[in-house]
Amino acid sequence: MFTTGSKMFLGATALSVVATIVFSASEGGAVGLMGTVGLITAVVIFAFLAGINLFTRDGNTPSMQQGVEHTSSAAQPPVGRSMWPLGAAVGIGGLVIGAISKPVVFKVSVVVLLAAIVEWMVQAWSERASADVKYNANVRSRMLNSLEFPILATVGAGAVVYSFSRVMLSANPNAGLWIFVVIGALIVTGGFLFAGPRLTSRRTIAAICTVGAVALMGVGVASAISGQRTIHPHPVIDDASQKPLCLEGGEEEVDEHASQDVSLKSSVVANIYLQEDGDLIALINGMPGIEYHELTVPRSAHLGVIFHNDSGEAQRLTGRFGTFPDKPEAVSCTTAVHPGKSAYFGVSIPKSNAASSTPFEFIVPGVDGATIKIVVP
Amino acid sequence: MTVLTRRLSGTVIAAAIVLTGCAKNAPQDTFQPKGPNARTIDDLQRPLFYIAGVVGLLVFVAIGYSIFRFKDRGQDMPEQTHGKTWLEVLLTVIPAVILSGIAIPTVAAVFKLDEKSNECVINVTGQQWWWEYDYSGTCGGVEITSPIVTSGELVIPADTPVLLRITSRDVIHSYWIPALNGKRDAVPGRLQTLRMQADEPGIYTGQCSEFCGLSHARMRQAAVSLSKADFQTWVTNQLEAYTAPEAGTLAATGESTFLNQCARCHQINGLLLADGTPALAEPDLYVVAGAAPNLTNLMTVTAIGGWTFDILTDECREELWNASPEDFGALYLQGVWMNSGPDAQKPVCFAEATLRDWLRNPAAMKPNYADPNKLDSTGGRTRGMPNLNLTEDQIDQLIAFLLERK
Numbered sequence: 158m159f160t161t162g163s164k165m166f167l168g169a170t171a172l173s174v175v176a177t178i179v180f181s182a183s184e185g186g187a188v189g190l191m192g193t194v195g196l197i198t199a200v201v202i203f204a205f206l207a208g209i210n211l212f213t214r215d216g217n218t219p220s221m222q223q224g225v226e227h228t229s230s231a232a233q234p235p236v237g238r239s240m241w242p243l244g245a246a247v248g249i250g251g252l253v254i255g256a257i258s259k260p261v262v263f264k265v266s267v268v269v270l271l272a273a274i275v276e277w278m279v280q281a282w283s284e285r286a287s288a289d290v291k292y293n294a295n296v297r298s299r300m301l302n303s304l305e306f307p308i309l310a311t312v313g314a315g316a317v318v319y320s321f322s323r324v325m326l327s328a329n330p331n332a333g334l335w336i337f338v339v340i341g342a343l344i345v346t347g348g349f350l351f352a353g354p355r356l357t358s359r360r361t362i363a364a365i366c367t368v369g370a371v372a373l374m375g376v377g378v379a380s381a382i383s384g385q386r387t388i389h390p391h392p393v394i395d396d397a398s399q400k401p402l403c404l405e406g407g408e409e410e411v412d413e414h415a416s417q418d419v420s421l422k423s424s425v426v427a428n429i430y431l432q433e434d435g436d437l438i439a440l441i442n443g444m445p446g447i448e449y450h451e452l453t454v455p456r457s458a459h460l461g462v463i464f465h466n467d468s469g470e471a472q473r474l475t476g477r478f479g480t481f482p483d484k485p486e487a488v489s490c491t492t493a494v495h496p497g498k499s500a501y502f503g504v505s506i507p508k509s510n511a512a513s514s515t516p517f518e519f520i521v522p523g524v525d526g527a528t529i530k531i532v533v534p
Numbered sequence: 535m536t537v538l539t540r541r542l543s544g545t546v547i548a549a550a551i552v553l554t555g556c557a558k559n560a561p562q563d564t565f566q567p568k569g570p571n572a573r574t575i576d577d578l579q580r581p582l583f584y585i586a587g588v589v590g591l592l593v594f595v596a597i598g599y600s601i602f603r604f605k606d607r608g609q610d611m612p613e614q615t616h617g618k619t620w621l622e623v624l625l626t627v628i629p630a631v632i633l634s635g636i637a638i639p640t641v642a643a644v645f646k647l648d649e650k651s652n653e654c655v656i657n658v659t660g661q662q663w664w665w666e667y668d669y670s671g672t673c674g675g676v677e678i679t680s681p682i683v684t685s686g687e688l689v690i691p692a693d694t695p696v697l698l699r700i701t702s703r704d705v706i707h708s709y710w711i712p713a714l715n716g717k718r719d720a721v722p723g724r725l726q727t728l729r730m731q732a733d734e735p736g737i738y739t740g741q742c743s744e745f746c747g748l749s750h751a752r753m754r755q756a757a758v759s760l761s762k763a764d765f766q767t768w769v770t771n772q773l774e775a776y777t778a779p780e781a782g783t784l785a786a787t788g789e790s791t792f793l794n795q796c797a798r799c800h801q802i803n804g805l806l807l808a809d810g811t812p813a814l815a816e817p818d819l820y821v822v823a824g825a826a827p828n829l830t831n832l833m834t835v836t837a838i839g840g841w842t843f844d845i846l847t848d849e850c851r852e853e854l855w856n857a858s859p860e861d862f863g864a865l866y867l868q869g870v871w872m873n874s875g876p877d878a879q880k881p882v883c884f885a886e887a888t889l890r891d892w893l894r895n896p897a898a899m900k901p902n903y904a905d906p907n908k909l910d911s912t913g914g915r916t917r918g919m920p921n922l923n924l925t926e927d928q929i930d931q932l933i934a935f936l937l938e939r940k
Contacts, residue, residue, distance in 0.1 A: 424724035426699075443697040443727045445650050453670040453681060455659040457817070457824025458703050459723045507818035509801070534668040534681035534828075 162215040165282050166207035173200040239280055244273030276301065317370055320377025327380035403475045403490035405522050426504065427452055429519060429529065430465045431472055437519065437527035451530040452519075459505045462519070466494045472521050476531070478506050479513030486515055490522075506533050561739045564712045568738055569731045571647055571715040578643045582636060589632070647715070652697035652729065656688065660700070660707035660720035661823030662746060662917045663753035663900070664840035673769070674762055682772045683801070684834075685827035686841035688757045691765040692735050692859075698728045703823040704917075708744035711757045717743050732759035734859040737836075737866070748901045749918065752842040764863030771867070771940075772831055776804025779938055788935025791928050799826035799919075802939065822903075822915045833881075833940035834869045839900050843888045845870055850883030869940060886933065893929045895921045 159167065177196040184192055248270030255263025283297035325333050351362050427439040427449065438448040439462070454460060464474035475490035491500040510517040510533045517531035560566075565580075567573040604612075654673035659666045667689075669682040674691030688711075690696045700709050702720035709728065710717040718728040732738065742753035760768055779785035789805070793813055797805065801815040818824040836854065837844050844851055850872050854865050865872055870884040897904055902918020909916065924932070 424721075424726055426725055441655070441699070442725075443650055443652055443699075443729070444655060451671070453655075453657055453668060455657050455666070455668060455701065455703070455825075458659055458701050460701060460725055461723070507824055508816070509814065511812065512814040532670055532681055534670070534683040 160210055160215040161282065161286055163207045163210035165278070166203050166210055170200055170203040170207055173203055239277060241273045241277035241280060245270055245277060248273055313370070316374055316377075320374045320380075323377040323380040323385075324373075326385035327383055329386055403473070403488050403522065425501075426454055426460045426462050428463050428465060429474060431468050431474075431521050431524065431527060433468055435468065435524045435527055437521055437524070437529055439519075439529050449529070451532060453532045453534065454504060454506060456509055456533045457505065457507050459503065461501055461503045463499055463501055464491055464494060465499045466496055468524070469496055471495050472524065474500070474502055475520050475522055476502065476504060477516060477518050477520065478531075479508060479510060479517050480515040481508060481512060506531070509533050562712045562741065566713060568713040568736065569715065569733055571729050571731055572713055574643050574646050575716055578639055581639075585632065585636070647729065649695075649729070652695045654691065654694060654696040656690070656696060656698055658688070658698045658700045658709055658720070658728075659703055659825070660709065660742065660746075660753075661703040661825055662705065663742070663749040663902075664827060665707075665709065665742075665753075665755045666825060666827065669769075674765060676762070676766050676769050678769055678773070680773060682769065683828040684772070684831070686755060686837060687835045688730070688755065689765070689768055690730060690732065690757060690759055691762050692732050692759040694731065694762070696730045698730055699725050700728055701725045703825055705746050706744050707742050707746045707753065709740070709755070710743045711738050711740035711755070713738040714757055719744055730757060732757065735759050735761050735764070735862040735866075736859060737855060737862075747917070748903065749840065752840050752900050754837075754841040756837070756841055758866060760863045760866065764867060767863075767867055768834070771834065776802065776830070777938070778806075779935060784931055784934040785938050786935075788931035788933070791931045792935055795922050795924065795928070796829075796932070801826075801828045801830065803828070803830045820915055822912050822917045826919075829936065829939055831939055832936050833871070833938075834867075836866075836869070838889065839892055839896065843892060843899060845885050845888050846872070846883050847885045870937075871940065881937065884937070889933055889936070890929055893922075893924055893932055897921055 173196055177193060177200060180196055181189060181193040183189075248266050251262055251266025251269060255261075255266050279297060279300050283293050283300065286293050286296045324336065328336060347365070427441045429437065429439050431437055438450065439452050440447070441449065441452075452462075462474075466472050471493045473490050473493040475488060478487040478489070480486040491502050494500045506517070510531065517533060519529040519531065521527035557563075564572075565576060567576040653675070655671060656673070657668045659668075664685055665688075667684050667687075669678050669684075670680075671678060673696070674694040676691070688698075698709070698718070700718050700720045701724060702722045704722065706722070707720040708717045709720055711730065714730050714732055715728060718726050720726070736759055738757045738759070740755045740757070742750060742755070744750075746753060779789050792800075792802070793805070793807065797813045797815060799815055799817040799820050802813070805813040807813050815826065817826040820826075832838070833845075835841075836846050836851070846854065846869075850870075854862070854872070857865050868874070868883075870881040871878070872881075872883040874880075874882045892899055896902070896919040898921075900918065902916065902920075903909070903912075904916035904918045904920035906914070906920065
């Protein structure tokens, strides 16, 4: 009545039902809800798979002949060795170590353990599916390859990408440029060679790719261990202790590459220009040619402006965002920006300027009259 | 279910879907442009639909022919052939030609929609689940001497190109008035532009078109277009100084109730605290988005609660919506006081029950996240207006006070 495949899924369904009941009864709150939903999902999936197996009789034409499975196949003794008990042992060991060390070890071990159990179960089941070892291997492949290949591909691609990112974070910026050039050239050359069927066999291609991936991961691990290079951030200065810096001129903290956030450049409140004559003007999208000396900014919205320094000296843009009861004046600024360069300046003003005892404005410290009034309705 | 029943059901459903396209009362119909930008889109989409319709028809005919012509009737398997170069070239070239032909007017329309001859800039800020507009500078020749902040209804001068600068305070929303232009996403941290222009005075409705949470369906908006003279009147009215209610009246008590219950989130420009200092709302302390509607001129709008609930009676709403462009402005500027006459004590067109229900329990009308027991993750700040548990007396006082915000 029940096919071999359906027995496994029916068992898994029953187990999931019991787990759902126990878990939902013992665990409350958001965790309980999430877990219960997950287990119910497992019940549905296992029941669905069991139904499919029953309906298709395991997709095995001979098994649709009544009694065949009893007379010839599963009664045969299993063959082959399995590495999955070892995998499960590693998972359990990792669980113990993870429980007393780092959560990430614990989580990875849970994944290893679950994977080992599933693989072990399916292998044990498939080896009893029939007397034909080749057929059994095929059954196992049909069951698990659709899961294994995407997962392994994802893990493999992730490992390569992660390794490459470690290399790039470790290498200095100039070396990074050459790494890109060399790897790009290698990929193009390799593609050219592989495209010619007479030049290389599939085996050679696989070997080269494997060696390349292993080498990349090896360098990646070494880079990760050596740590990333020092990356100089380009922050807007909004520390209260930096207030004097924001309100004074000078070239301290000059940053040639201050504007790093490319994605935001096209969607700013305004482009603010410090012109050669010391005038500070704002231009906004959609209103070309109009120079604004007043900007209206919605309150509590995270927005930005881009400061362009067209003067002959390094300058910074400072935002004065008001003084409210029991608080010092809110001031922040860009780093000083080289002539001809620009900087992004994030703005979020939670209060209306009507409530402030000091003006809301953009200024350039040290440049008289370089002011743009900020209106926050 | 019998075959006949199935066929009948299918026919009825298909007919219902087709008939929805015949609706007359469809203010958000994208095929009824009321401004040059929407017309540009319409001029592009109509021929595209025709072309797509012809292509679709040809495909369905070909599929239908293949199904009937080559149905399995027990005949031998036909000869399997692969590759007819001329056919494959033809089937590649035809779509390429069609797409190239479509690309030319499409790109032209994109550039046309980005024309920069604007005469007015309005900031549009979305949050869960309403839109805020702020005006400053000059709009259609009308000088706005101090910022105007409104919600729900975007009031613009007719026949004037207006530039909207759209952003969001919390999640992604999308601003859309189908009769005037296409959609534009409101993205936190970004400021995007959209042009609006209405041919003539009228009211044009829209809907947030990016799913933004629990009450997304109740995040509506409208653009109200007024003649330049009426727009000047509207601006002047918006900028009028606050007038305190007459002492001893119900509205005066309502002012105190407002200060105690509402003013921490809602701003009314000019409203003073008992010590004579300005009452300044601090919605950033109480609302996740950091903003709540400015109620300075609440009674000049026609709907509240994210422009979802009419505060005009059904009759007055019909009268306003069906008014001719010449009469529209005068009616709109009267708001709930439409048809009331200069000496009326109470507005004829005021749907009081709507505002009363809203004040009694906003969450019952518009689902939100304002239950004080469930705000741990937001530090006690709400998404939407909480139930303030106002008494009926307090609601009476507030309504009397708010009716004077006109």
